[in-house]
Amino acid sequence: MIELILKVFALSTVLSIAIKYGAPALSIAPTTLTVLLAVWLPAVIAAAMLVWRWQQRHPQAGSR
Helix, strand or coil: HHHHHHHHHHHHHHHHHHHHHHHHHHHCCHHHHHHHHHHHHHHHHHHHHHHHHHHHCCCHHHHC
């Protein structure tokens, strides 16, 4: 269990550093669409992954 926590911590640290130093190099226009994508896209991706995982564990549920 400690390995999982360390992996998540390391990934979070790398992502944080990438955002801190890499994001200013990107010139992203502050539009409504950009904000909506930034807010909703991670949730949509996570939901899609959970649905896919659920379908993998319950293959007979989709054939009704």
